[in-house]
Amino acid sequence: MVNLRDFDLNLLVIFTNIMEQRSISKVASELGLSPSAVSHALGRLRVMLNDQLFYRTAKGLEPTDRAREIIVQVEDGLSCLSSAISAQQQFVPAESDRVFSMQVANYISGFFLPSFARRVREEAPNITIDILPFSISSESSGWDRVDAQIRLTPGRLKPKAVRSQRLMADDVVVLMRPDHPRAAEPMTAELYARLPHVKLSQASTGTTVIDDALAGRGLERHSALVVDSWDTIPDMLLTTDLIAIAPRRLLDLDPRLKHLKAAPLPLEEVVFSFDLCWDPNSEKESGHKWLCETIIDVFNAEIKQIEP
Template sequence: MVNLRNFDLNLLVIFRAIMSRGSIAGAAEEVGLSPSAVSHALARLRVMLNDELFFRTADGVCPTDRARELNADIESGLGFISTAISRQHQFVPAEAERVFTMQVADYVSGFLLPRLAQRLQSEAPRVSIDILPFSVSSESVWDRVDMQVRLTPGRLKPEVVRSRRLLADEIVVLMRPGHPCANEPMTAELYAALSHVKLSQSATGTTVIDDVLAARGLKRHMAMTVANWFEIPDIVANSDLIAIAPRRLLSLDARVAGLTAAPLPLEEVVFSFDLCWDLRTEREPGQKWLRKVVSEIFQEAGEP
């Protein structure tokens, strides 16, 4: 096998030019080098490929059988490389056939994903979105995920290479209207003492509430942990379990609107939702387009 680290791929461009022009002078004109530079490159290729490749004729040069065999593969390979590079500079949503992979915090998935589906249907009908849970290990996440819409604890930016704030929202404590503590002031101690239903870490991607409680010497009782937000409003409405949610859900989910809501008594906790991506893909046109679409969906809903 040829070690590509020791192989100058520019030599293949010169080889193709000699094949297409049939002369050293013509190839030199095509690639913008002097005839002597092209001759020198050909000499290197002959050594590396162990073949004469071209022999002189009265009209220029003629390829050997080995050169003819190589030509089809070299043309194909250079074509693939050229196409790959060209795609880095263009992305046409209406024509693209591509799968993007995302992680989306469960609190906003019900808001984001239906609107994203509408945008894809109208703008990029052959583009697909694959949603992965946040249980994917952080060590490998950016090898598998194009971007995240994640919960970020506090007011700080997330510790990832690139991010854009989509919204920051107050967190409220939810309980049924007839809950025994519905009329009591919500304190950190009362909040920790009550029984909770919560989203799993794989759905939210954060343990900030438990971390903040632990710093205060408090621990809440997890009566139930569920995989997605959809189950929580009905569980809270039909039991004495409490839950937390961004205040915005009070207007987005009719089931939540019927519950009693009190501010979360942990002032240091603010749930921010951030769009996050890897620096290595920041300039890739397809990902730039999708990040723009996600940002516009939040902006169109009146978010900062």
């Protein structure tokens, strides 16, 4: 076992930066050190870990197998230390100018974000909320880019490898214009797959649950149009023969949907479950706790307005 009293944790910070930059000079510039200081730190780390860690190539420094082996644990350890230190610093919403990043499933962003923005402006007028697409990873070390998600989870399963709280589970409906040529027919899985769809991109929803359910039946839907925002879909349905799906509660939240025909999605196992997800390494930090509590409060308040 390494005696931590003799171990300089700054060496691990330099190690993670070299893994990212693959260049001594770039790391030196980023950390405000001289290249020789970074090289000396790497030399000390090589002795302590008994491994070369990096070797030079024409494209820059390449990590050894040992370096690739330990990087995830090192990043997780540094993240835990950072969170533990940050947790001792009191977050005051009214005084903070912090930047939070979130991913929000597009189906619910239309009714959630306006109320969330009003609440944030009232409590923390100087902070910034950066809404990122789901194409940015939020698995494992990717959580350094995202503070929280409101995401779709297939069926009634719970998300894995993250902390989560279920916000809502809702049935799914198929939408089309009332005078659609197939409006009078029973909605079956085969008919649903055959009709031309307008659907949200995976970057907007964060899930492929519908396509997975159809594939399990040997079916594939006809995606005539893929868009990145729900906002344009209802108007398309009113003027074309396209169909789309939505959470049932959205019928009460978007007045345009009152003019459309809604039928149950003929994929019984599919439920739109919306979960708030976050990195367990961040949950004790006071600013992060405020963010999650605010999301939950706003979401619950919006849902109560449409419940009978």
